[in-house]
Amino acid sequence: MGLQAALRLIYPPQCVACGEAVASDFGLCGPCWRDTGFITGSLCDLCGVPLPGDGDVAQCDDCLSIGRPWDQGRAVFLYRETGRKLVLGLKHADRIDLARPAGDWLYRAAGPILGAGMLVAPVPLHWRRLFTRRYNQSALIAARVAKLAGLAHVPDLLQRIRPTGTQEGRNRAERFGNLSGAIRVHRARVNRMKGAHVLLVDDVMTSGATLAACAEACLAAGAARVSVSVLARVAKDA
Template identity: 65%
Template structure:
């Protein structure tokens, strides 16, 4: 404790997003906190999009989830994909900011708490091995691992396999996103024993159309998962 206090005097903790000093490690300064669109209040039970109004008596869904059949049961998101949240996702994904996974796990757990059961298996959306070789890490696996540790749940980083190197989903419309991911995700045969009859929580950094998460959920259900829920660091909403 004394050593830690001494280190903080010499190297005071800095904001995750800027150079401002903060009181605790892995924290945001007041300005960056205000610029981070955390999701609170009434949300879509299927994807986590914030909805207008007060807390409802039962589950409610957004227009997208009423229109599109989701193969997963429930979903949550920690933040909207804009402003400082978008900057942090990009830093984690492309800027080697692996330190962001720890605080992000806390935000993910707060959002995902209603979905967590004691035997839930936590798994990330997979990267193709060629993209993993280039990037050196799967940001979704970092988030999933940190969330599983924080929640005291089992984590299976290679539960799913991306069997072909799909092109980027950016710039594609909804139909194009679903077509791009079609047939690209499969279950890792060596992990079948871990999934049968138990709930699975899929973790990803960003949800836009939900095409990738849908492909992953379908693979899990086909392999015998009791149900599949999803949680993402950021949700792209129509007003973002």
């Protein structure tokens, strides 16, 4: 305890977003917390986007019009301001330290849809992208969620069998078309999929095309149910 106290004096906890002093490790300072856009109150039960109301759970217009191949979904915050900064730091700036608070936040946000015996699986990267980035940020978050929830983490449950490139700049139809046939269940994990309830984990949801491709692959391989959880949700007013 003496050593830990000394280390805290030398290296006091810092806000994971701006570096200002905070009370505990892996936390946000007050201003960054307010600017992160954590989703509370009424929300869409399929994608987690905030909705008007007072704590109700319904479905947003996008989910009603598109039809999602999963049962329920949750998101931590909106993809804007500090939330966007955190996602980009984890995804492109080697801020793997952010995976711990991200996993903690996602565990709390996904609490209402977590169930015993779930398989927790990240949205996969193509091997070329994984080689370049050196880690799958969604897998780091998924591992933390699974640990906190006491669930099985299966990081290679799904495979991205062809490079799909960036989804940025594509419209909704192009995003879904770009993912067609790109995701499959790992052949060595097919037996685990039979009758399973899978929780898919990703960093950002925009159109939902990537999560839809993953969910469809799970269901085609025999999963009984699929739920989704993301760190950030892109909303029309974001």
